Each structure stands twice: as structure tokens, then as C-alpha cells.
Amino acid sequence: MPRVVYVQPTGTQQEVELTVGSTVMSGALTNGISGIDGDCGGQCACGTCHVYIDDEWIERIGPAGERESEMLMFAAAVQPNSRLGCQITIERDLEGLTVYLPDGQH
Amino acid sequence: MGSMCPVLDPHSIPIEKIDVSDPALFQNDSIGSFFKRLREEDPVHFCADSKIGPFWSITKFQDIVDVDSNHAAFSSDSSRGGVALEDRVRRNFIAMDPPKHDEQRKAVSPIVAPPNLRNLEGLIRERTAAVLDDLPRGVEFDWVERVSVDLTTKMLATLFDFPYEERHLLTEWSNLSVTVPVETDAEREKLLQPCYDYFGKLWAERQKQPPKNDLLSMLAHSAAARSMDAAEFNGNVLLLIVGGNDTTRNTMTASVLAMHQNPGELEKLHKNPELIPSMVSETIRWQTPLSHMRRTATADVWLRGKHIRKGDKIAMWYLSGNRDDEYIEKADEYIIDRKNVRQHLSFGFGIHRCVGNRLAELQLRILWEEILKRNITIEVMGPPVRTYSNFIHGYESLPVEVSS
Numbered sequence: 001m002p003r004v005v006y007v008q009p010t011g012t013q014q015e016v017e018l019t020v021g022s023t024v025m026s027g028a029l030t031n032g033i034s035g036i037d038g039d040c041g042g043q044c045a046c047g048t049c050h051v052y053i054d055d056e057w058i059e060r061i062g063p064a065g066e067r068e069s070e071m072l073m074f075a076a077a078v079q080p081n082s083r084l085g086c087q088i089t090i091e092r093d094l095e096g097l098t099v100y101l102p103d104g105q106h
Numbered sequence: 107m108g109s110m111c112p113v114l115d116p117h118s119i120p121i122e123k124i125d126v127s128d129p130a131l132f133q134n135d136s137i138g139s140f141f142k143r144l145r146e147e148d149p150v151h152f153c154a155d156s157k158i159g160p161f162w163s164i165t166k167f168q169d170i171v172d173v174d175s176n177h178a179a180f181s182s183d184s185s186r187g188g189v190a191l192e193d194r195v196r197r198n199f200i201a202m203d204p205p206k207h208d209e210q211r212k213a214v215s216p217i218v219a220p221p222n223l224r225n226l227e228g229l230i231r232e233r234t235a236a237v238l239d240d241l242p243r244g245v246e247f248d249w250v251e252r253v254s255v256d257l258t259t260k261m262l263a264t265l266f267d268f269p270y271e272e273r274h275l276l277t278e279w280s281n282l283s284v285t286v287p288v289e290t291d292a293e294r295e296k297l298l299q300p301c302y303d304y305f306g307k308l309w310a311e312r313q314k315q316p317p318k319n320d321l322l323s324m325l326a327h328s329a330a331a332r333s334m335d336a337a338e339f340n341g342n343v344l345l346l347i348v349g350g351n352d353t354t355r356n357t358m359t360a361s362v363l364a365m366h367q368n369p370g371e372l373e374k375l376h377k378n379p380e381l382i383p384s385m386v387s388e389t390i391r392w393q394t395p396l397s398h399m400r401r402t403a404t405a406d407v408w409l410r411g412k413h414i415r416k417g418d419k420i421a422m423w424y425l426s427g428n429r430d431d432e433y434i435e436k437a438d439e440y441i442i443d444r445k446n447v448r449q450h451l452s453f454g455f456g457i458h459r460c461v462g463n464r465l466a467e468l469q470l471r472i473l474w475e476e477i478l479k480r481n482i483t484i485e486v487m488g489p490p491v492r493t494y495s496n497f498i499h500g501y502e503s504l505p506v507e508v509s510s
């Protein structure tokens with residue numbers, strides 16, 4: 001199971017193993033990582049699983065989709081490396097993926 | 107009004123005759139049984155004849171998420187009738203489609219973004235504490251007026267930096283804007299003219315002053331808002347007044363009523379105050395302070411085998427979706443520590459999702475933190491009077507007695 005690293009705005013790192021096929025959002029909820037709410041249950045409809053992708057991973061993760069970009073438009077503190085965690089599916093090669101949580105998402 | 111009529115059994119009439127837009131059903135609190143029948147027998151329901159004309163009802167949780175997320179097929183634009191079953195001509199960003207919606211919403215959203223909320227928290231707590239400390243002890247009073255209206259009006263005055271002594275005007279305009287019955291939309295707009303004049307004056311003042319952190323100043327200095335015409339400016343001001351007022355107000359009242367009806371949940375909360383955020387979400391679901399949002403089909407669409415035609419009115423009944431057992435376990439029950447408590451429809455989904463949801467949650471969280479800190483007991487002394495509206499799901503009054 002690939003390890004994913006979540007970094008809080010305070011710098012605290014949490015490293016968890018996620019099942020292939022789960023998402024960065026659902027993985028955070030399952031492991032009690034604060035800062036990700038996932039209010040719509042992963043349907044790309046609420047924007048409460050906003051994360052920043054680490055520079056090293058940007059190319060592999062790729063840009064946000066059309067609907068995802070629409071939702072991100074209304075999230076706070078959006079950056080070029082912003083993505084919604086529910087739209088990133090965990091695959092085997094994501095071993096070591098690092099994502100940063102925005103300040104005050106919750 | 108509705109409360110004088112006998113309560114109708116939803117199974118006593120043919121399903122096609124059911125009209126869930128009748129405000130009396132909300133006022134006498136029988137609406138839940140009508141929605142239950144629609145969810146079970148006809149979840150995408152057509153009502154051919156009602157006071158507001160023919161309309162579709164979407165009653166299941168997942169169908170509502172799908173419609174809400176599809177702004178291309180289901181328009182919010184005021185030129186097609188806007189976001190309430192009763193057509194409104196008023197123009198504001200909730201009643202616009204992209205790209206105009208996007209510009210205007212972005213002008214407003216920073217005020218309720220996390221950094222600004224952190225600045226507001228201290229002030230909200232101070233004002234909440236003062237309201238609770240001033241409550242009479244051992245005599246009956248109206249919770250809606252003394253607490254819910256007072257707190258939300260104070261918050262609104264703070265957000266707008268509205269002249270504090272005249273803040274009662276905000277409540278009056280909010281009521282006038284949505285719940286006070288008037289004959290026509292044009293008449294309503296006429297009654298609201300003093301509101302538009304007042305805000306027009308404030309806007310002109312703020313435009314001349316350097317930018318500040320209040321909503322009006324932010325609007326006056328934003329590029330998107332500067333290009334709004336008078337009707338759009340007025341519409342957006344009213345949207346913020348109503349959005350920041352009725353919804354939170356009614357959820358505050360609901361929290362007291364829900365605890366009264368579910369003493370076991372109150373006990374849970376006293377034992378474990380860390381449940382407050384979860385309790386806040388559950389109360390927002392349980393109450394669903396906006397019963398519906400309306401859309402208009404921009405093209406022919408098929409939903410659950412029903413043919414919705416271009417131009418048809420569609421109500422997404424959040425109040426019904428939030429009671430959908432297929433999506434939410436024991437949806438009729440009030441359970442403050444339920445699983446996935448945040449997964450409710452009350453804020454809507456998609457690009458029109460409530461912009462002030464974090465502020466609303468913050469206000470409710472602080473209210474209950476301060477109630478628990480004071481260890482006050484709130485006794486509900488009689489049934490609430492409910493609002494005569496198919497849009498605002500709320501309370502006119504709730505008699506209580508407080509002791510500590």
C-alpha cells in the first residue's frame with residue numbers, strides 16, 4: 001500500500017498507508033487527518049478537500065479537471081498546485097506522494 | 107393561515123395532486139410526511155397546478171447532488187426565474203450562471219474566508235456571551251427574538267460595518283425580502299426601496315474611503331462589483347442580508363428545539379463538549395434552514411425516466427434529501443455523533459454552495475460553547491410558531507425559560 005504524506009500548515013507531517021483505489025480525500029478521513037472534510041463524500045461538489053501538491057509530484061498528478069477547476073475557483077488561498085483530494089486516486093506508483101493542507105480549511 | 111387548517115394526510119390524495127410548494131404544509135410541520143411519500147413513490151415528481159405554476163420536485167439526496175452540480179443543464183439565472191419557486195426578478199450572484207456568477211462571488215468570498223473568520227471569532231464570542239449573560243432567569247421569553255435574531259443581526263451589522271444602533275433595520279429588510287407576504291414581486295421591491303437607498307449611500311461613502319475589512323467596503327473596492335449596476339448591487343446586498351440572517355437564526359432556534367426533543371443528545375453533549383462541531387453539523391442537517399433551491403432546465407433532460415422539458419421549473423428539496431434513509435442512516439433521528447455528520451445538503455453542492463458556511467458553523471459553535479460554559483438550562487415551554495414559507499424553513503417564536 002502506497003505511503004502518502006499529509007503536511008499541516010504548522011509543518012506537522014502525518015504519513016499513512018492508503019489502499020490502491022482510495023483517494024487523497026477518503027484516505028485523510030479514514031486516518032483522522034484534520035483539515036479535510038469531504039462534505040460531498042467525494043463527488044467533486046463541495047471543495048472541502050483542497051490540497052497543494054508537492055512540486056516533485058505535480059507532473060505525475062497532472063492538472064485539475066474541468067469540474068474540479070470550477071470548484072477550486074471558490075476555495076480559499078488557491079495556488080497553481082491546488083487540487084481536490086477526492087479527484088486524486090491512489091495508485092501503486094504514488095508511493096511517497098506529499099500533499100500540503102491549506103491554512104484554516106477547517 | 108395554515109395553522110388554522112386541519113392537517114392533511116398525504117395518502118388521502120392522488121399523488122399527482124400533491125403540491126409540496128404550499129407554505130401551509132411547512133407552517134403546520136406536516137411537510138415531512140408528504141416528502142416521505144414522494145421519496146418512496148415518485149421521487150421526481152411533477153405538480154401540474156400550484157399557486158406558483160407547474161413545477162418538478164427532486165426529493166432524493168443523490169438526485170439533488172446531481173442537479174445541483176450541473177449548472178449547465180439547470181440554470182439559476184434570474185432571467186429564467188432565479189433560485190426560488192416563486193419567481194424573483196432580483197439579480198445577485200446566487201441567481202446568476204457562470205461567468206458572471208464567478209466574478210461577483212469572488213468579490214464577496216474573502217470576507218468569510220478562514221483568515222477573516224479568525225479575526226471575527228473574538229468579537230462573535232464577546233457578543234454571544236453578552237447576549238447570554240443578559241437573558242432573564244426564571245421567566246418565560248421568546249428565544250427567537252432574544253437570542254437568535256439579536257445575535258445574527260449583531261453579526262450582520264459587524265460584517266457590513268452597518269451603523270450599530272440602526273441594526274434592527276437589517277432584520278426588517280431581511281424579513282421583508284423573503285417571508286413577509288406581499289402580492290407581487292414589484293410591490294416587494296418598492297417596500298425595499300429604503301433599504302436600497304440606505305445601502306447606496308453607505309456604498310458611496312465606502313468607495314471614497316480607503317479599503318477596510320467589511321463586506322461593503324470590499325464590494326465597493328472590488329473590480330467585479332464596481333461594474334455592477336444598481337439592480338445587481340441591491341440584489342447582492344439583500345442576498346448577503348438574507349444569507350447571513352435567516353439561515354443561521356433559524357438553526358440557532360432549531361438547536362434549542364432539537365435538544366429539548368432529544369434530551370439524551372443534550373446529555374451526550376454535556377458529557378463530551380468536544381462533540382459541539384459535530385452537533386452543529388447535525389443541527390444544520392436536521393433543520394435544513396432553506397427548504398429548497400430552484401433551478402430552470404436549459405434543455406430537455408431525463409431524470410429517473412421523467413422527461414423534464416426545457417424551461418421547466420425544478421425544486422431541489424434539501425429538506426427532503428436530508429431525510430433520505432437511502433443516503434443517511436436513521437435520517438429522521440437527531441444524532442449529534444452520527445457518522446459522516448457533515449455529509450448533508452443544507453449548504454447545497456456545486457458552484458452555488460453556501461459561501462458563508464464556515465461563518466455559520468462558527469457562530470453556532472460559539473453559541474453552544476458559551477451555553478455549556480455557563481451551564482445554563484434552557485427549558486422549552488411550548489411549541490414553536492413556524493414560518494409560513496416554502497423557502498425559509500424556520501421559526502417565528504419559541505417560548506423558553508432559562509435557569510442556571
